[in-house]
Amino acid sequence: MNPLCLAAVAACIASQAAAQVAVRGQRVYTMAPGPNGQAAPPISDGVVIIEGGKVRAVGPAATTPVPPGFRVLSAAVVTPGLVDARSTVGLSGIYNQPHDSDQIERSSPLQPELRAIDAYNPQERLIEWVRSFGVTTINTGNAPGELISGQTMAVKTAGATVEEAMLKDATAVVATIGPQAQKGPGGPSATAPPDTSGKSPGTRGKMMSMLREQIIKAQEYSRKRASAPDDKKPERDLKLDALARVLAGELPLMITANRAQDIDSCLRLAEEFKFRLILNSAAEAYLLTDRIRAAQAPVVLHASMQRAVGESENLSFETAAALRRAGVLFAIESGYEAYVPKARVVLLEAAIAAANGLTFEQALASITIDAARIVGVADRVGSIEPGKDGDVALYDGDPFEYTSHCVGVVIGGAVVTDTPR
Amino acid sequence: MTDCGVVLASAALGCALVLGPPAAVAQPAPVAVTGARILPIVGPPIDNGVLVIGGGRILAVGGPGTPIPPDAARIDAAGRVVMPGLVDTHSHVGGIGGADSSATIQPEVRVSDSINVRDSGFRRVVAGGITTMNIMPGSGHLLSGQTVYVKPRRGSTIEELTILDKDGKPMGGLKMANGTNPLRAPPFSGTRGKSAAMVRERYLKAREYGEKLAKAGDDPEKRPPRDLANDALLEVMSGARAVHHHTHRADDIITVLRLAKEFQWRVVLHHTSEAWKVAPQIAAAGVPVSAIVVDSPGGKLEASEMRWDTGAILEKAGVRVAFHTDDWITDSRLFNRSAALAVRAGMTPEGALRALTIEGARILDLGDRVGSLEPGKDADFLILSGDPLSVYTHVQQTWIDGRKVFDRDDPQDRLHAVGGYGAGNDQSPYFCCFDEQHAYGPVSGGGQ
Secondary structure (H helix, E strand, O other), rough: OOOOHHHHHHHHHHHHHHHOEEEEEEEOOOOOOOOOOOOOOOOEEEEEEEEEOEEEEEEEOOOOOOOOOOOOEEEEEEEEEEEEEOOEOOEEOOOOOHEEEEOOOOOEEOOOOOOHHHHHOOOOOHHHHOOOEEEEEEEEEEEEEOOOOEEEEEEEOOOOOHHHHHHEEEEEEEEOOOOOOOOOOOOOOOOOOOOOOOOOOOHHHHHHHHHHHHHHHHHHHHHHHHOHHHOOOOOOOOHHHHHHHHHHOOOOOEEEEEHHOOOOOHHHHHHHOOOOOOEOOOOOEEEEEEHHHHHHEEEEEEOOOOOOOHHHHOOOOOOHHHHHHHOOOOOOOOEOOOOOOOOHHHHHHHHHHOOOOOHHHHHOOOHHHHHHOOOOOOOOOOOOOOOOOOOOOOOOOOOOOOOOEEEEEEOEEEEEEOOOO | OHHHHHHHHHHHHHHHHHOOOHHHHOOOOOOOOOOEEOOOOOOOEEEEEEEEEEEEEEEEEOOOOOOOOOOOEEEOOOOOOOEEEEEEEOOOOOEEOOOOOOOOOOOOEEEHHHOOOOOOHHEEEEEEOOOEEEOOOOOOOOOOOOOEEEOOOOOOHHHHHHHHHHOOOOOEEEEEOOOOOOOOOOOOOOOOHHHHHHHHHEEEEEHHHHHHHHHOOOOOOOOOOHHHHHHHHHHHHHOOOEEEEEOOOHHHHHHHHHHHHHHHEEEEEEEEOOHHHOOOHHHHHHEEEEEOOOOOOOOOHHOOOOOOOHHHHHHHHOOOEEOOOOOOOOHHHHHHHHHHHHHOOOOOOHHHHHHOOOOHHHHOOOOOOOOOOOOOOOOOEEOOOOOOOOOOOOOEEEEEEEEEEEEOOOOHHHHHHHHHHOOOOOOOOOOOOOOOHHHEEEEOOOOO
């Protein structure tokens, strides 16, 4: 391709990205805060005006004129682009082969230095798949499975490089408590042979002691890096740098734990070291909703259709409703799947919660504004409000209904999907 | 020998006399379900319909004027939907374990010898409205054993759940697989070509065994020693036992059809991620498909082309299609979802509902007994809160053989329907050899 053609293609992409789009919906769920802290009611026959990649206006069509020259998309239901609060898509690939499985590094139980940005493949087919259901933002990165397995980041589901997709390059350090993080034989099976591997961690108690040790090390490191004279400063240590950011409150520690006693351990740890905790998966969270609310720890809840096996054997379709009743801020994740299906879709997971105790709007909040709040990107995405990114999803009916379709997806004002799925 | 038999028979009779007739053989009294929208599946929906059952069978299905026996108990199901119990043509519920790692072809192994009927999976099965199921061993072998057709009745032995044919023999098929799942180090096959060669070799051997048996006639001296594996393969080649064949990639599907023709298998294609690529060929072969619908393609190479419109494409091509859960791959409680997502991708609602019921029944040779609401058929039915293709619909009640086996209003049943503390598995399935590493997510390093 000659340079002139390349320039033309680039110009085309740029104009696409900056396109002027109006999205009209019989019902527009903005998920913007309403008068009493609840989400605002949906707008009947509403329209969203997107210009320069951002939402310029949203309101009833009668009072929100569409400027001339805007491309107009229409649908029965319009929602903010969906936000998946915990995914591994882009690191974990469709083929599930070594060449496309970068979601977990097995060489060490303690690796907070692993950045998601260095392993994300924006060309991964599963990104297109989840996007086709309306998912426009994913908090993706290293999977659960090591005591500290790495970091997550927030990206849009469009862009040819991770930089183009980037929303926030680090959103959390992620940890795991429970048999998934155990070295040596064992795991969830009660019939597993006793662990004689001599490797750590081999028990829940050892996991907590290793986490505490590592955090104390990071405290010391931070203190010395800040206050020791130059010749006494400790050398840069990427692991401790990452944990220091957690201790400084810059990044939350998102801990995957499913048994009630492990959730309790996470809360105990956060109380001891005063870091921002996000509980993840939390299959038995319904057993201690009061304690979680008192600790003000948000929950990124397992996919509703996560398998009820092993540590998650007691999970419930109604946990989301229980958290809502208790006043806990929560999101519903797609999570990590080791096998089939390789990626879950938060739209379909929230649908099950909507059929099991959540209202439509509560379920929608768990994959839009509340997910964005927990991930720390609510200033950009999660609701349709002037100034926010022009990310919307269009549906031909109730988005949660099995037989409805996602008929359009707009990211930053660019129409990335207009074929129904 | 004869004396012993008499003693045993007397003992059994004595037991019956002492204990009275066990509940399992009592004839349930007539029940009439009224006021619901009835989906008989084989006919148009009936509003404000009446379903009458008695003696474990359906006595009548019709409109509001349908006569109701005076002694019938009545269930007011106004506002509800009534449809036949669902038929799952491929499930792994019950903590099953079929073939082991000693060989890749093990026709002698029966999955029915491994099932824990107390497994909580069975409670989730009825919570999802499944009343007939084909329980299979895994797909990590070219041939992992004999499957069994069961009804998830409440029982304390697998015998109480097993479906018997008209001769009183347990019904089931034979599980086979090709593609990548069974490929592994010897004595397993390492390539697709080797897989097919091993299967052909084994069936040819069984054919020779059959010929020797035929030649020997009634002469016990000439008969070859009884061989359980060959016996099962002969049942397949005579058409008495269907082959349930795991297969995904289009070329693997065609290989199944080729081998089926060579050995006269009555075959059902299972999963079939790429059936949409070879729908005319499947239709021409007159072979039914038992399809799975999962939330995304991938997870392994051969499922990377999985599409939700497989059901729609096969339906248009004239292929008989049923769905399956492959539980634990998809959740038995959400079996209706498979049909609904297929409708989303273009299948007709009628075809999708048939694929949850009567088509599965036919695939399991049970089309005359289950899968639709017709007089004379088994009284297996569901009371639903609404449209079976809606996410918001819940199974309210599940009935098998005229007995209620699930009621959402019962706290224990509800626990299994929605989950919660104590709903956990009694036992997990064992899929030697391919799937086990995936059953619990990533396997830790160390001693594995």
